[in-house]
Amino acid sequence: MTSTQRWPDWGWELLQLLLIVSFSQAEELVCRQREDLKNPQLSNDGDIILGGIFSFHSSWKNRQDSYMYKPLPLECTSLNFREFQFAQAMIFAIEEINNSTDLLPGISLGYKMYDTCGSVARSVRVGLALANGNEAVSAPSEEQCTKPAQVQAIIGETTSSVSRAVITVIGPFYIPLVGKSGKYTYDSNCLFDKTKYPSFLRTIPSxxxxxxxxxxxxxxxxxxxxxxxxxxxxxxxxxxxxxxxxxxxxxxxxxxxxxxxxxxxxxxxxxxxxxxxxxxxxxxxxxxxxxxxxxxxxxxxxxxxxxxxxxxxxxxxxxxxxxxxxxxxxxxxxxxxxIPKAHVSGMREFILNVKSLNSSGHEIFTEFWETLFSCKFKQSESSTGNERECTGHEDLTGVQNGFTDMSLMPIFNNVYKAVYAVAHALHILKKQKKNSKINFHHILQEIKTINFKTKEGDEVYFNQNGDPAxxxxxxxxxxxxxxxxxxxxxxxxxxxxxxxxxxxxxxxxxxxxxxSKQVPVSVCSEKCPPGTRKVLQKGKPVCCYDCIRCAEGEISNTTVLLTAASLFGTFMTVGVAVIFFSHRKSPIVRANNSELSFLLLFSLTLCFLCSLTFIGRPSDWSCMLRHTAFGITFVLCISCVLGKTMVVLMAFRATLPGSNVMKWFGPVQQRLSVLAFTLIQVVICILWLSISPPFPFKNFMGFKDKIILECALGSALGFWAVLGYIGLLAILCFILAFLARKLPDNFNEAKFITFSMLIFCAVWITFIPAYVSSPGKFSVAVEIFAILASSFGLLICIFIPKCYIILLKPEKNTKKNMMGKLYTIIISLQNNLRDSYCKITNTS
CATH class of the missing domain: 3.40.50.2300 (Response regulator)
Structure with missing residues (x-):
């Protein structure tokens, strides 16, 4: 086998790598950049450098990378005037601070601003560039290829995705990132989590x-x-x-x-x-x-x-x-x-002074100028010869576009406040650590606790999450x-x-x-009319439903008539009160204890109104309110009637010779008795609500095919204690009125009180079995009927006869007619006493 066949592919690669390393060690070590890195789009030197991350372009060209070759650099498109305005606002704040003698005196601020084009990938590179510097340098081989950028803080991007990418990169270095806009995330896994992103703050609410x-x-x-x-x-x-x-x-x-x-x-x-x-x-x-x-x-x-x-x-x-x-x-x-409108004096003029951007000397200014004035420079690669030629001295006056619009001044103000927050933190640290080195962590901690006002009076501070209000x-x-x-x-x-x-x-x-001047309507289904109920549409949200007719006995197909009766009783009571007030000096009003009469009319008004709390879908508040309001108002009402009855009895006993009983039942004692009787009921209701209050309840047991929405009593003992106390006072009032019914008087109020208490007791005695045996809405209707019937009984029996005399029989509204036989007895008694006194005088 040949040598090529004996070695696997990875073996040859390893051998090549070893040869390269050996050769490199033989030469002088040189740090080389892997690629040409972009310089900041806008920059200016200073003793302390602030970073800026902006989307000077709003988009980029899409391309399909094959992953076979190294991707080409991102090609940004769509110049964004708004981000240039943000950059100008940042430069304005920096120059204002540099010209100030109060803030960072003797120290100049500089800036380095990068364009991310709204790209997350590019924002990561920008974050690293601001954290450790990436400018290519032509230096001897013994020097590093990069140098620190000296960025002490960064004014953040607009979009949350880019901001999170940047803060992820620079977060471990504790470099403060102060956001200029509100487009950030806030859930537990994102920038709202200060345990993961401790160096993130913003000058606009989350x-x-x-x-x-x-x-x-x-x-x-x-x-x-x-x-x-x-x-x-x-x-x-x-x-x-x-x-x-x-x-x-x-x-x-x-x-x-x-x-x-x-x-x-x-x-x-x-x-x-x-x-x-x-x-x-x-x-x-x-x-x-x-x-x-x-x-x-x-x-x-x-x-x-x-x-x-x-x-x-x-x-x-x-x-x-x-x-x-x-x-x-x-x-x-x-x-x-x-965000609320804001004004920063001098900022508008500075932003519109676009020539100041040319001081950076970078190529983005050329693109910005050409887009702003719709012209082309001769040296521009995109120049076709058909466009107007740029001179570089174009006047912005009369130009109407996104750059000249100042409607986003509130966000410009946020950039302004972000720069000043960093400057104030640096100023404090410089005073505290005159000769000590200031690190990122010191700056971050100081910014978190900063609290100052801008020259326009805006208060700047950050809460525990790094947010303003x-x-x-x-x-x-x-x-x-x-x-x-x-x-x-x-x-x-x-x-x-x-x-x-x-x-x-x-x-x-x-x-x-x-x-249109009318509010648009956007509902999936219209509100169901009375007599129908909702049926959800299959597969759709709960807002979409059909209205089908209710079965017999489920619900009335008309508005509840008891509401009208309640309101009628309320207006009727108010009308009687107006009549009594306008004739308050007449004998019939004065003879029947006008103070208790007005208090009784007030309590009757509350009785009529409390019936409204029984109408409608039960809720926590309505269930607790309906029984307690009913109990307290009715006790107040019966207490007033009881007081009037006792006044009648005491008045007739006071006519007897040598009686001074009225001094024990004067106006003060009458008020105190009403208050005492009512406070007892209030205590009962408070104990009921504290121990086991009424609550909304879905009754599945009443019917097999229906769910009854009702108010469970909570403590049944509390409910019957409230009713029992009302009954006790009503019986006492009835007994006293019955005893006083035949007293000699043409207009004995005890007669009318006796009849009203007879109606009251009859209504509530029949209420108990009807309430217990009535299910669902019928039990509520029974209770409302009992409240209204007893209230109408008191109103009609006690006050209507008096209104009849006041309005239709004014000749009977005299002191003599009111007193009747008692008046004759009193006059006769006075005459006898006068005759006896005269005889004694003559004898002397």
Whole structure:
């Protein structure tokens, strides 16, 4: 066998490697770069260098790598003016700090800014470049091929996928990455996890709060059936996951949720178009970046998909470049969330001073200038000779494009605050460690505890998760007469407020899709009318159902009439109170203890209203409220009647010679007695609710084919104690009124109280067996009927006769007529006493 046949292939490779190593050792060791590495797109020297990661290009050319050869460098496309604005905002903050005598005096800040094109792979290389430097150097062989970049902190990228890639690379070095936008992830496995990503901070709230706010916004307008398009990256996928979870809790269903990325092939985008066309929902929630949204709108315009109400995330809702892309006005009336508006004096003028970007001397400026002014330089490779030639002295005045638009000033402000947060941390560390070396870990710890105000008064600080407080403005796209979209603030969402006050929307100032003033309707199924019930549609979400007629005895096919009776009783009681108040100085009102009369009318009003708590689907609060409210209000009512009865008895005893009983039952004692009787019932109710309160209950035992929704009593002893105490007071009141029914008086109130208590006791005695034997809704109806019947009995028996005299028989509303025989007795007694007094005087 030949030598070639005896050696395996790997043997020859090993032999070659050994020969190369031996030869290399014979020569002087030289570090060689494997490839040409890109320099920063924008840079400037300084004593301390800050890194910047921006997507100066929003996309790149797709190609199919065969893995047979080394892939070619990424070819970026679609120049993104927005990212140049972010870069300018960063440079503005750095130059402002360098010109300051208060912050980092004697120390200059520099910067190195790289373009990632929104690519995760490229962002990893950029992160490594900023961490250890990658500029090629022409140096003697004894020097290293690279030198440290001296980057003390990095102002982060916009998209979450890129940010996570960068922080994964630089995280072990504890280099602070301060994010400038909210498009970051927040679940336990991503950037929200500070044990995995301790060096990540941001100057804008986590999108976790934005997702929840979007769901609450959708719920606010009654949209329960919506479609969703999400960015196929961490920002879109995780944002939509939180939105979906919150939406389900709020009773909102998603008809579809499809991913989209700006580099998707046409056939995939076509499938999204087909899904939208086939859908029945009229609201689309778009959790996308501005770059993705621009591409999507361009595709939707080709199919003229109008009539949809768009709900947007912070990524695109306030972007005028997206509005310019929407030439067919598909997004008119869109509503969404944006970080609050901000203003930084001098920043707008600095950003528009584009010539300052030329100081970097890099080739990206040429592309930027040509795109900005739609011209070509002579030396440009892409120049065809048909375009206008660039002079380099073009004037930006009059140019209208994405770069001249300042609608994203709030995000520019976040870049500004991020740079200042790093500068303040460095300033403090320089004062604390004058001669000591400052490492990344020191800077990171100081940034986490920083708290300062910018020159505009904005407070900058980070919580334990490295986030600021979450606050959003609600933006509405309102088209103007000249076709330009006006971004109008129509509300606010603030997580620092209580849950019921976090969302505020000015509904009357909103414009909807197709310039409509009416809120769009987007539901899978309309609300079932009375007399029908829901039946879920097979294979569809719970928001989709059919309405079928209820079986006999299940539910009324009309609105519950007891509600009308309750409201009628309430208005009737209020009317009587108005009559009594307007005639409060008349004898009939004054003779029957006006103070207790008004308190009784107030308690009767509460009795009528408490019956409303028994109507509707049982809930935790309604079950606890209905019985306790009923028990307390009725005790207050009976206590007032009892007080009036005792006043009648005491009044007649007080007419006897030498009696001073009324001093023991004056107005103060009357109030205290009512309060004492009512407090006993309040204590009983508190004990009931504390030990074993009522609760919603699904009764499966009453019927084989029905589930009865009702309120379980919890503690039956508590329920019967409440009823028993009311019954005890009612019986006592009845006995006292019965004893006083024949007292000599033309208008003896005890007669009417006796009759009202007779009705009251009769109603509640018949209530007990009817309540026990009635299932489901009938037991509730029986209890409501008992409340209303007894309330009407008290109102009619005690007050209607008096109203009859006040309104129709005013001639009987006199003091003499009210007193009757008692009045004659009192006058006769007074005359006899006067005669006796006169005889004694004459004798003296």
């Amino acid at each position: 999108d976790y709060y934005q997702s929840r706010a979007l769901a609450q916004l959708v719920k606010h307008f009654g949209w329960t059936w919506v479609g969703a398009i999400r960015g196929n990256d961490d920002y879109g996928n995780n944002g939509m996951a939180t939105f979906t979870e919150t939406a389900q809790q709020l009773g909102i269903c998603l008809e579809y949720s499809v991913p989209f990325f700006r580099t998707d092939p046409p056939d995939k985008i076509g499938k999204i178009i087909d899904i939208i066309k086939a859908s029945t929902s009229k609201v689309i929630v778009a959790f996308l970046t501005q770059m993705d949204m621009d591409v999507l709108i361009h595709e939707l315009s080709k199919h003229n998909l109008t009539g949809y109400q768009w709900v947007g995330s912070e990524g695109w809702i306030l972007d005028s470049q997206t509005a310019e892309t929407d030439r067919h006005h598909l997004l008119d009336g869109a509503i969404g969330l944006s 979450a606050k959003y403005e609600i933006i509405n796209w309102q088209p103007t007469e000249n076709g330009i979209v006006d971004f109008v603030t129509v509300g606010l969402y603030d997580t620092s407020l209580s849950a019921d006050k976090q969302l505020k929307v000015q509904n009357n100032s909103l414009v909807w899709a197709q310039n």
